[in-house]
Amino acid sequence: MPNVGQLGRFRRPAYAAAVAVGLFGTLLVPSAAQAHGWDWNWDWHKPKTEDLQILAINDLHGNLEPPAGSSGNIKEVDPATGKVIDTPAGGMEYLATALRQAREGHPNTVTVAAGDLVGASPLVSALFHDEPTIEALNKVGLDVTSVGNHEFDEGSKELLRLQNGGCHPTDGCYQEGREFDGADFQYLAANVTNEKTGRPILKPYWVKNVRGVKVGFIGATLEGTPNIVTAAGIQGLKFGDEIETINKYAKELKHRGVDSIVALIHEGGYPASTTYNYDCGAAGQGISGPIVDIAKGLDPAIGAIVTGHTHNAYACSIPDPQGVPRSVTSAASFGRLYTEINLKLDKRTGAIVRPSVTAANHVVRRTVEKAPDITSLISQYSKLAAPIANRSLGFIGADINGRGSSAFEKPLGDVIADGQLAGLAAADKGGAQIAFMNPGGIRSDLVYKASGAEGDGVVTYGEAFTVQPFTNMMQVKTLTGAQVIQLLKEQVSGGNTAAPKILQVSKGLTYTLNLNKTGADRVPADSVKLNGAPIDPAAKYRVAANEFLAGGGDGFPTFAAGTDKLVGASDLDLFAAYLGANSSATAPLAVPAQDRIKIIGVGEDID
The missing domain is CATH 3.60.21.10 (Metallo-dependent phosphatases)
Incomplete structure (x- = not known):
């Protein structure tokens, strides 16, 4: 000892x-x-x-x-x-x-x-x-x-x-x-x-x-x-x-x-x-x-x-x-x-x-003098990191908030989930139909004015890494419709009752979050739809998530019950690829509409 x-x-x-x-x-x-x-x-x-x-x-x-x-x-x-x-x-x-x-x-x-x-x-x-x-x-x-x-x-x-x-x-x-x-x-x-x-x-x-x-x-x-x-x-x-x-x-x-x-x-x-x-x-x-x-x-x-x-x-x-x-x-x-x-x-x-x-x-106000010894240390490591950190990945037209957003459905959460779905939708990549992102894994915002060493709106690798720093490998699993509904209920029940963990969902998936209810009842089963059609409890769906979530982390044990696992690229790689494929200097990525989760009642996001 x-x-x-x-x-x-x-x-x-x-x-x-x-x-x-x-x-x-x-x-x-x-x-x-x-x-x-x-x-x-x-x-x-x-x-x-x-x-x-x-x-x-x-x-x-x-x-x-x-x-x-x-x-x-x-x-x-x-x-x-x-x-x-x-x-x-x-x-x-x-x-x-x-x-x-x-x-x-x-x-x-x-x-x-x-x-x-x-x-x-x-x-x-x-x-x-x-x-x-x-x-x-x-x-x-x-x-x-x-x-x-x-x-x-x-x-x-x-x-x-x-x-x-x-x-x-x-x-x-x-x-x-x-x-x-x-x-x-x-x-x-x-x-x-x-x-x-x-x-x-x-x-x-x-x-x-x-x-x-x-x-x-x-x-x-x-x-x-x-x-x-x-x-x-x-x-x-x-x-x-x-x-x-x-x-x-x-x-x-x-x-x-x-x-x-x-x-x-x-x-x-x-x-x-x-x-x-x-x-x-x-x-x-x-x-x-x-x-x-x-x-x-x-x-x-x-x-x-x-x-x-x-x-x-x-x-x-x-x-x-x-x-x-x-x-x-x-x-x-x-x-x-x-x-x-x-x-x-x-x-x-x-x-x-x-x-x-x-x-x-x-x-800790930024109006005080900077400590010279810390400035020197940061400068030293920034120079070592610069060739990787300053590489341009894509463009945004305005701030896309993630960690700093107080909403249950975060704009940057939508972008990340969409990137995961896009990268894993092909049959040989897993055939994903739905992607989920844990809110705690979104570590920052994408900021327009402070974005990139090359000008406003530029998203660099360093900035993307700050948002997705874990480099978790992605997984695609088969879940029944009943299990998909259960996942959404686990956001607000079990270990997440007191502090809800609202998953960020890919485009096409919609549901209602009723804050006037308690526990699992906050997510009505009949509100869960994919591309406008109700989720069929008996049907099978291919669902993507990072390895942490897919293993049942953050109080989502139903993820671990998925079958036919396929391991894909890292979450950071998919995020970077999505930024590159869906934005340009003349057509920057827009802020998502945040219309996937319908909120009833009043509450605070405490993920």
């Missing part, structure tokens, strides 16, 4: 304290009276608490450059008008400056994260297996992070390489004479264990000595990671219950004399407001989702909870098992926000003074 509970990389204060104890041990050892909190005159002048600042991010996804389009905006209230506006935010050059400025005046500060720092990344990071992002985070001063589900996109061995360093086993080193050093910060994976040994694949916690007070950080990802990562990525791993695991290590930390504890969890919630610093209230009524029950079940000794995964922004209080409000935060995604948590550590008990905890999200 790994040597858990080690001190962080900043050891000088701990070393000085150890020397002091060695020289003046009889003066520093607390008496029985002190241990019980009695206040003697001789120590009246000593501080009873120590301040600690925690800066937190989550779900960066390798966005070194400012995210494009609506994916690069953050919603906030305009103080002049009181209206909600979109503010451009994010970019590692700006994030680095913001974090460095936030640390000023705070001698005790720790920078943490709640997972998904890499994976589903734009080309400038993904082309180099996210080494650039790890190097940027080293420069920014990240201390510790939990793993997220996307840290397993390339498997646990690759995750360990990102932690420990070394050149990629297949691609080798990217610069002559220079080997990748790995992360200076510590990845934590308390609830990710080796199936054979039962031991965590990485340290479950990390301890920082803050002027004599030990602060422990426990890191975990969502138990449901196997449902949202390809099977190859989590082979040989087991993902444990978040509450049970974190409480287990909280107990272990307390046994080791660490009474100040912070949880870093790659799981999150859905706030009632989309504005960046939404306060859910002392009782947490304004937030829903998995993190609510998790927070309510975690040991009261845990003084603050940093979360991620849902890409939402909130700074909330959720009651602990004793009913006492506790800070729970999330900083949206893509480096557009950072959270600042300030708290006091009780020097006598070693615990976090819970009433002292304050938390707020801050926008």
Whole structure:
């Protein structure tokens, strides 16, 4: 088992304290009276608490450059008008400056994260297996992070390489004479264990000595990671219950004399407001989702909870098992926000003074100075990537929103699904009649004005890769009409009841989504049609999807029941081919009409 509970990389204060104890041990050892909190005159002048600042991010996804389009905006209230506006935010050059400025005046500060720092990344990071992002985070001063589900996109061995360093086993080193050093910060994976040994694949916690007070950080990802990562990525791993695991290590930390504890969890919630610093209230009524029950079940000794995964922004209080409000935060995604948590550590008990905890999200505005060292790093990798990234694929006539769209049916989702259908419709390619795309796999927008190095409207390979970064292989399977209908019902039932995952569908397939109903009833079976004709439950249809969906991922087990599988090209290749075949400089690709899903009722897209 790994040597858990080690001190962080900043050891000088701990070393000085150890020397002091060695020289003046009889003066520093607390008496029985002190241990019980009695206040003697001789120590009246000593501080009873120590301040600690925690800066937190989550779900960066390798966005070194400012995210494009609506994916690069953050919603906030305009103080002049009181209206909600979109503010451009994010970019590692700006994030680095913001974090460095936030640390000023705070001698005790720790920078943490709640997972998904890499994976589903734009080309400038993904082309180099996210080494650039790890190097940027080293420069920014990240201390510790939990793993997220996307840290397993390339498997646990690759995750360990990102932690420990070394050149990629297949691609080798990217610069002559220079080997990748790995992360200076510590990845934590308390609830990710080796199936054979039962031991965590990485340290479950990390301890920082803050002027004599030990602060422990426990890191975990969502138990449901196997449902949202390809099977190859989590082979040989087991993902444990978040509450049970974190409480287990909280107990272990307390046994080791660490009474100040912070949880870093790659799981999150859905706030009632989309504005960046939404306060859910002392009782947490304004937030829903998995993190609510998790927070309510975690040991009261845990003084603050940093979360991620849902890409939402909130700074909330959720009651602990004793009913006492506790800070729970999330900083949206893509480096557009950072959270600042300030708290006091009780020097006598070693615990976090819970009433002292304050938390707020801050926008990473692009009006601050860029950090020169990060600019240099991005420039270095951009030059290496340029021959591939700048290749022109096609043209668009206006913004085609995907990740940044709040609609259930996303314009870019229609384009991607149409591309998959077009590329797999031929008999020798699979004979696809329907194509489905998972909404979470659409990672960005296609933006007209910022599109391409060669002019407005040009779509480059780098931009297409940012939209479809997983390079999943496509599959075509035979499903009955009843199974097609069941797939559409699984969007809003089973594991997707609380957080619907609305599939993007290819042209020709239409159906109704009735938000006034609940569960599977939201998709009436008789509303599902293909090319205007009702789907026949007894008939057989050839259905295309990427390998993740086709394997039953994202809560769609019916996909896995398909037969006569044919493996096709990658999703990215089909997307690129479709752009090239269906657009030109004089006839750019238009924004789809979004008329495939008929919505009844009112609701929000929370995929």
